[in-house]
Amino acid sequence: MPVLDIEFYPALPADTGDVDFELKKNARNWDKPFFFEPRKCFDMGEIKRHCDPMLERGIEHVVVIGTGGSIQTLLALLPFVEKRVHTITSSRPTALKELFKVPGIKDKSVVVPVSRGGETLDINSVLGLFGRYKILGLNSKGAMNNILKTYGATIMDVPDLSGRFAASCTNVALVPAYLAGINIDVFVSGLEEGYELYGPKLPFSTNIAKKFAYYFYRLYKNGFRNVFSMPYFSWLEGVVGLWVQELSESTGKNGLGLLGTSQSAPMCQHSVLELLLNKQYHTMPLLWVVDKDPNDMPLNSSISHIEGKTAAQTILYQANATLEALIEKAIPSAMLSIDVPTVKNIGHLIAFIQSTVYWLCLLFNVNWSDNPNVLLGKAICNTAMGDKKGWGELRIRREQTAKDTFKDFWLL
Secondary structure (H helix, E strand, C coil), rough: CCCCCCCCCCCCCCCCCHHHHHHHHHCCCCCCCCCCCCCHHCHHHHHHHHHHHHHHHCCEEEEEEEHHHHHHHHHHHHHHCCCEEEEEEECCHHHHHHHHCCCCCCCCCEEEEEECCCCHHHHHHHHHHHHHCCCEEECCHHHHHHHHCCCEEEECEEECCCHHHHHHHHHHHHHHHHHHCCCCHHHHHHHHHHHHHCCCCCCHHCHHHHHHHHHHCCCCHCCCCEEEECCCCCCHHHHHHHHHHHHHHHCCCCCCCEEECCCCCHHHHCHHHHHHCCCCCCEEEEEEECCCCCCCCCCCCCCCCCCCHHHHHHHHHHHHHHHHHHCCCCCCEEEEEECCCCCHHHHHHHHHHHHHHHHHHHHHCCCCEEEEEEHHHHHHHHHEEEEEHHHHHHHHHHHHHHHHHCCCCCCC
8 A cells, every 4th residue: 555645637638748857957957955865964863962861851841942944844743742742933922821831841841942044033032931941952053043052052953954845854853853752763764765756766757746746837837826735634734734835935936836725624615615616727726634544433423324434434535525526616636645644654745745846846947945035024024123113103114115016006
């Protein structure tokens, strides 16, 4: 049984041209991807040297402070942790309040702030709340590095690589995952297994990641701009978040790209399916399922068509019905399934995601690794806070900026 299966409709046309030639040609324009060789990107001995003494002291909580690529891979692994993991992605007051209510959180935890450049406001703004905690920082430079040094924190290096691709094979996700009780050797084995199938070794004719990337590229050419993900099992919600970020942030350059969006299923069947079935060529639905849920249970229902079914079977019937309805309405759509959710299989799935996004970026001929426009908002925010601008001043500035930039916008 293969780990991963995917079906997408309509099938690709028979004449696809020489996709491998196009990929190889455009690959020369950008940095070579490092993630196809994951074991070259981390030092297991170094991870154990820093983490094992903390584990031997019996920590019960791992508090991870990070956002975006710094935390998204860990979120994909959260269903498999053995310790209590608390993720802080910003200074949202309610999340912080709830964390500090946890009994013994200060004495029985290790705090892991994560930032490659060390200038992310979401992380730096909350560091002062954890100055007296045991801290293992993942950072190499910037303001965060200076703050951690004043706390006497242990600091492990984060390589200067594209974060959303790097986390799965560097300290960024592997260190907090190891602290949380995940067998990262098994996880990385899943990555390696996936890259053998979806990376550069196999040609387009036998490489489903290249085919799936080309499928999205052809949809884009047909006017599609959004890929709406529907994760039907909670095991997959974190990894879908990684897909949304990698698809949007990697392809969205030079006026090109696809937007990744998502909502948990089958809830989304009751909120957005009416629009999706409306045959407007804007959004491609992507359903995510598992074939076997380890937590499955009988429903014991007296309703005739539910009697004898399990909880997971009922979810799968809904997913299959949704896909069939989309096909009947001629909506291009796909369903991705993994055999059973395990640490290794999630690694395999992440390899598929990262390979697909990389090949899609090459088809668009955009830089797969950077995200230049994200820096604009960060600069505006830091400047406004530094200048101590009030809310009224900021609104006036927005109104003036909009008047200038949206001039002649309403043509009809």
